[in-house]
Amino acid sequence: MIKIKEKKIDSKKVEDGASKDGAKIAIKDVKVWYDDFMAIKGIDMTIKPNTVTAFIGPSGCGKSTFLRLFNRMNDYVEGFKMEGKIKLNGTNIYKDKINVEELRKEVGMVFQKPNPFPKSIFENVAYGLKIQGIKDKKILNERVEKALRQADLWTEVKDDLKKSALALSGGQQQRLCIARTLAVEPSILLMDEPTSALDPISTAKIEDLIFELKEKYTIVIVTHNMQQASRISDYTAFFYIGELIEFDKTKTIFTNPEKQQTENYITGRFG
Numbered sequence: 001m002i003k004i005k006e007k008k009i010d011s012k013k014v015e016d017g018a019s020k021d022g023a024k025i026a027i028k029d030v031k032v033w034y035d036d037f038m039a040i041k042g043i044d045m046t047i048k049p050n051t052v053t054a055f056i057g058p059s060g061c062g063k064s065t066f067l068r069l070f071n072r073m074n075d076y077v078e079g080f081k082m083e084g085k086i087k088l089n090g091t092n093i094y095k096d097k098i099n100v101e102e103l104r105k106e107v108g109m110v111f112q113k114p115n116p117f118p119k120s121i122f123e124n125v126a127y128g129l130k131i132q133g134i135k136d137k138k139i140l141n142e143r144v145e146k147a148l149r150q151a152d153l154w155t156e157v158k159d160d161l162k163k164s165a166l167a168l169s170g171g172q173q174q175r176l177c178i179a180r181t182l183a184v185e186p187s188i189l190l191m192d193e194p195t196s197a198l199d200p201i202s203t204a205k206i207e208d209l210i211f212e213l214k215e216k217y218t219i220v221i222v223t224h225n226m227q228q229a230s231r232i233s234d235y236t237a238f239f240y241i242g243e244l245i246e247f248d249k250t251k252t253i254f255t256n257p258e259k260q261q262t263e264n265y266i267t268g269r270f271g
């Protein structure tokens with residue numbers, strides 16, 4: 001739940017996903033600067049609940065910057081400035097009084113390189129729950145098991161929960177990081193090139209997982225892998241030098257894009 005001033009978004013509304021217009025995330029005329037450099041040049045986008053949206057585009061076009069806006073990760077970057085509105089379930093997340101910790105519970109993030117803590121498998125998944133103040137062993141056990149099952153890792157690690165997370169393979173570590181994110185029960189999952197450090201088998205596992213997770217979550221993924229975008233996403237956004245060139249159903253983007261620039265990019269003519 002996101003707390004803004006005294007107002008709360010009730011969890012039913014969050015689960016159902018959205019504001020009156022059916023948007024899970026509604027982005028209106030968003031601009032971003034790093035000091036004087038304009039990295040995002042006025043973007044509108046509507047992301048629907050329980051969909052997978054892929055962000056594609058050449059290196060440096062602003063995909064990660066745009067993704068990181070959704071959980072206010074750019075706030076830490078020196079020189080960062082943004083204009084415009086981003087509404088999550090109808091609530092503007094750039095209002096001063098927003099509770100950023102609550103926002104990050106709602107909007108989980110998985111990074112390019114798996115980054116488990118140097119702790120046990122159990123402690124990694126329980127971490128966010130303990131920060132929330134959950135101490136009851138039974139509840140912790142249940143939530144850890146649930147998250148590991150959701151991340152399709154439970155059968156592989158259930159007898160080794162005390163083992164160090166660092167002893168897992170890269171692919172398992174990435175699923176552990178997904179479990180750690182899911183444990184605090186977000187409704188949006190942001191993934192910044194989550195499979196780029198993984199082998200093809202681990203990548204396929206994560207892709208299958210993304211497909212299953214969209215039943216419960218709204219997923220936004222940055223990927224350089226065009227086949228991956230076409231395999232797993234419902235919608236694709238093509239960015240180029242800070243602009244959103246085209247945003248449409250993935251099938252349309254990959255079979256019948258409106259813009260020549262999009263076609264050039266997806267057919268490998270540049271980027």
Ligand SMILES: Nc1ncnc2c1ncn2[C@@H]1O[C@H](COP(=O)(O)OP(=O)(O)OP(=O)(O)O)[C@@H](O)[C@H]1O
Nearest residue numbers: 034037039057058059060061062063064065066077
């Ligand atoms: N912390 C920062 N300070 C200054 N400029 C930045 C910062 N982060 C990103 N930029 C610039 O903003 C632009 C967009 O970067 P961003 O990382 O969002 O692109 P990207 O499309 O995700 O790239 P990649 O695919 O290589 O990860 C780039 O020109 C980049 O150099």
